[in-house]
Amino acid sequence: VSASDRNSFLSRLAEIVGARNVVVNAADMEPFLVDWRKRYRGKALAIVQPATTQEVASVVRACHAAEVSVVPQGGNTGMCGGAIPNDAIPSIVLSLSRMKRIRDVDPLNDTITVDAGCLLAQIQQVAAGVDRLFPMSLGSEGSCQIGGNVATNAGGTAVLRYGTMRDLVLGIEAVLPSGEIWNGLTRLRKDNTGYDLRHLLVGSEGTLGVITGVVLKLFPRPKSSLTSLIAVPSIEAALALLTKLRADCGERITMFEVMSLNEFDLVLAGQPDLPRPLGGDSPWYVFLELTDPLATANLNEALETSLAAAFEDGIVTDAVTATSLTQAENIWRIRHGVTEANMRAGISVSHDTAVPVSSVPDFVNRVDDEISRRFPDVSVYYVGHLGDGNIHVVAIFPRDDYADPDHFAATLAEVNAVVDEIATSLGGSISAEHGIGQSNRRRLAAFKEPLALDFMRSLKAMLDPTNIMNPGKVI
Numbered sequence: 001v002s003a004s005d006r007n008s009f010l011s012r013l014a015e016i017v018g019a020r021n022v023v024v025n026a027a028d029m030e031p032f033l034v035d036w037r038k039r040y041r042g043k044a045l046a047i048v049q050p051a052t053t054q055e056v057a058s059v060v061r062a063c064h065a066a067e068v069s070v071v072p073q074g075g076n077t078g079m080c081g082g083a084i085p086n087d088a089i090p091s092i093v094l095s096l097s098r099m100k101r102i103r104d105v106d107p108l109n110d111t112i113t114v115d116a117g118c119l120l121a122q123i124q125q126v127a128a129g130v131d132r133l134f135p136m137s138l139g140s141e142g143s144c145q146i147g148g149n150v151a152t153n154a155g156g157t158a159v160l161r162y163g164t165m166r167d168l169v170l171g172i173e174a175v176l177p178s179g180e181i182w183n184g185l186t187r188l189r190k191d192n193t194g195y196d197l198r199h200l201l202v203g204s205e206g207t208l209g210v211i212t213g214v215v216l217k218l219f220p221r222p223k224s225s226l227t228s229l230i231a232v233p234s235i236e237a238a239l240a241l242l243t244k245l246r247a248d249c250g251e252r253i254t255m256f257e258v259m260s261l262n263e264f265d266l267v268l269a270g271q272p273d274l275p276r277p278l279g280g281d282s283p284w285y286v287f288l289e290l291t292d293p294l295a296t297a298n299l300n301e302a303l304e305t306s307l308a309a310a311f312e313d314g315i316v317t318d319a320v321t322a323t324s325l326t327q328a329e330n331i332w333r334i335r336h337g338v339t340e341a342n343m344r345a346g347i348s349v350s351h352d353t354a355v356p357v358s359s360v361p362d363f364v365n366r367v368d369d370e371i372s373r374r375f376p377d378v379s380v381y382y383v384g385h386l387g388d389g390n391i392h393v394v395a396i397f398p399r400d401d402y403a404d405p406d407h408f409a410a411t412l413a414e415v416n417a418v419v420d421e422i423a424t425s426l427g428g429s430i431s432a433e434h435g436i437g438q439s440n441r442r443r444l445a446a447f448k449e450p451l452a453l454d455f456m457r458s459l460k461a462m463l464d465p466t467n468i469m470n471p472g473k474v475i
């Protein structure tokens, strides 16, 4: 882009959103050009912060005219570098951070309609204010935006009970790559009027359009809840316990997370103020939450009865149920402390694999055998959403042994291939909830069915023939 073209392009953007909302100063742009894990760094002509859907549409049209690509960005908490521009292509980062309006709350219809830039935590609070629950819950909820959650089809800890983002979205408003505004903000639970563009945009990671507004489902707010940490002797026992609790407690299970002993120890070693909730060591731990909309539901009794039988069957060896909010919070702090603990321990790479729930033990045992045999200096830890079949295999490479980036990259590719091949052989997916972005493109190309990839490319070419919307991501 020549200097004069660049200046006239930036002036046009300033006319649309106001000069102070076109950030060009290097220091001010910096936080938008590095992902939170500091793996990707990009360049942009500007960070542009529109306040309305109309402004987003005008910005996209201006980018079209100037042949500049648009990289939508929410809270920049994504795991795969999807919100960071590619250096090769002149780009702007289109930040939704000024679009934070709650447009409508309808407790009778159990829906909330919001701007895409609303923080996830903000939506949870507004829902609670009308005695409703918006159930999506992520470690990043204080900084990720609902538009980013939709664009990545986020998962989190309550998927077992409420589903992924795809299950929580009723309607979407988006600016398409052409600059047209698609108003799909329906509040309907039933609408069979042809193909559903909403489901194309969910999980599209900014490659098919900019999501500007969303209609979300609300749920009854639980009035009783119970948190328990349960020691189990093996991953097989964890699965048996899940099956038993589902039969006994049904929909009351909102969270059922598992963690291997070495990951549990790693988290606690880094947080000495955190009490160890159970004495002794157990090969695996289950983090369980039960909830019920009835204030009088006796969750304790229901769980105690189930656990007593599970002890007898040998699938549970110890358990503690939180008797105070602080105790419950301390148990969940262990679960939420994983990412930081891993980053402290070495060069950590977390795989985001999904396999059928019934295949999780097979998956874990095969990955364990294969990696310890082929890469004895790489440590493997496990944490994940067992109820969704989504286990994060965390490979930690000792920093000293892998200081050479080429050595690290080559070994990582082999470790990835081991995990991906085992997952695929079990009918699994290489990305359960984090998406593809920049980091998983090659792996997607290697493991996705060719016909599905062709179909994705055709859709992209149809909606975005000049490839201005987040190029170099996903496909």
Ligand SMILES: Cc1cc2nc3c(=O)[nH]c(=O)nc-3n(C[C@H](O)[C@H](O)[C@H](O)COP(=O)(O)OP(=O)(O)OC[C@H]3O[C@@H](n4cnc5c(N)ncnc54)[C@H](O)[C@@H]3O)c2cc1C
Pocket (backbone or CB within 6 Å): 036, 071, 072, 073, 074, 075, 076, 077, 078, 079, 081, 082, 083, 096, 116, 137, 138, 139, 140, 143, 144, 145, 146, 147, 148, 149, 150, 151, 152, 153, 154, 155, 156, 157, 205, 206, 207, 209, 210, 211, 212, 339, 433, 434, 437, 470, 473
């Ligand atoms: C501590 C921590 C815990 C996490 N836990 C989980 C978890 O349990 N489950 C999970 O699924 N993820 C998790 N994440 C990852 C991340 O928070 C989610 O992917 C989240 O949905 C991203 O939202 P964001 O607003 O930060 O999006 P960004 O990172 O800004 O963007 C992500 C992608 O979406 C696109 N995008 C963003 N906004 C829009 C928009 N309005 N329109 C179109 N495209 C857009 C971007 O171009 C990019 O491709 C975690 C992250 C952290 C830091």
